[in-house]
Amino acid sequence: MRANTMRQDIDAYRDPVRYAHEMEHIFKRLPLALALSIELAEPQTYRAMTVIGMPVLITRGMDGVARAFINACRHRGAPVCAPGSGKTKQFVCPYHTWVYDHTGALTAVYDEAKFGDLDKASLGLTELPCAEKSGFIWVALTPGARFDIDDWLGDFADELDTIELENWYLFEQRDLPGPGWKVCWDGYLEAYHHNSLHGRTVGKYTIGNLMLHDTYGPHQRIVFGRRSLRELNGVAEVDWQPDEHIRLIHSIFPNSSVSAVLNGSCLVSQVFPGPTLETTITRQSVLTAKKLETAEEIVAAELFSATVLQAVVEEDYNMGFKIQAGLASGGNDAFLYGRNEPAVQHYHRQVAKFVAASD
């Protein structure tokens, strides 16, 4: 019988060779939920970002199709689009003005006659495997790698689809520096710390150290009980409205979390490992279920946004940076995951599985 607690060698958190291996076999090979579909809502929109050191450009063409490319000009490698998102008719390389369209095709070369021989048709931006499903644009960071998004998500797609992410509205978005990938991500997978660390913020609304946990291959659905759950005591089960009393988290392997919260607010967190194992950048997207119209609705969205920002920066990551700083201290040769932290256990087993499978 497997022990119900799990011991994780500290090297999983601090060995740079292991980290490089995990980046190669997990983050560079598997489909990542890189952008929300609503971020590129219209034709000719784009998002440019660096992921695991790779410059990526995601576009939506006039045909409505989302595509992904390495954001490097085929002349001499300059990024053809600055980091950020927006709408543009074409991508003009700032170095020598080669021009690309949303399908990645090279459409114009400055002073082409003088430049000399070249085959424009073979000099489109290097494409990355890309698919759109369940409100996300999924990209694998290895050109030529293939993935089937239906296989990758399996039954989890039906779960994700219950949120209807593509129908939400983007309210605010920001990039937050955080501690190392695993220190950071562990905090997204358990409610054990909610009363203690988040007692004055998001923890006020949930029952600490209680969760329901389901796995879908590497992905996970986590359900927290809201404090109001106790009101169901004495209410006949047929009369329950469970949605009002839970908080639902969809945790997409390896680095995205969708926390659809009641009252029409949702937080999407994408944690991107940094160039070294000590750092991450978290893209936090705050969504609202409906287009905000009244002052009250805007105030409520601002309050939600400020609360999750505070909980993550001042509480989770503040703690995470301290843990990260002490990893080399020798205080621990292993970390422990309790039986009350099943999602953390599952996550780390999956990391080990994907690395082992690719050896």
Ligand code: FES
């Ligand atoms: S590097 Fe882009 S045009 Fe020269």
Ligand SMILES: [Fe+2]
């Ligand atoms: Fe937390």
